[in-house]
Amino acid sequence: xxxxxxxxxxxxxxxxxxxxxxxxxxxxxxxxxxxxxxxxxxxxxxxxxxxxxxxxxxxxxxxxxxxxxxxxxxxxxxxxxxxxxxxxxxxxxxxxxxxxxxxxxxxxxxxxxxxxxxxxxxxxxx
Numbered sequence: 001x002x003x004x005x006x007x008x009x010x011x012x013x014x015x016x017x018x019x020x021x022x023x024x025x026x027x028x029x030x031x032x033x034x035x036x037x038x039x040x041x042x043x044x045x046x047x048x049x050x051x052x053x054x055x056x057x058x059x060x061x062x063x064x065x066x067x068x069x070x071x072x073x074x075x076x077x078x079x080x081x082x083x084x085x086x087x088x089x090x091x092x093x094x095x096x097x098x099x100x101x102x103x104x105x106x107x108x109x110x111x112x113x114x115x116x117x118x119x120x121x122x123x124x125x126x
Contacts, residue, residue: 009060011035020061027065027123031078032057033115043115047084051091054119059095062123071124072101078118082107088117 005020005027006013013019013030020029034042034050035057042053059069077092079085085105093100101121111118 005065007064010057029121031118031120033118047087047116048091050116051088074102074122077105078108080116
């Protein structure tokens, strides 16, 4: 049975979606962007800072579900500009250093609110 996961430690959903959903075994997060929980958009920050904020949001949701970064199985990173990959990757690596999850990273045509990065995850809750 599907359960909604939500936390005030990440930006509220601003559309017809949830921050995350789970069936008890797996958690699927919505894409997280560089938006503070208070709604401050950081679209003009360097990509490293945007990545940090997106991952902070993502992990706040993961932790609300009772998991941690170690439980993240797969992430998808959407970049507005693939040339930002190296800077994103340097920041990303500090969050997943020991046993990183599988990951896809792609350049998207455009991201919500004109941000440089959006990150989503699939997480094990077992």
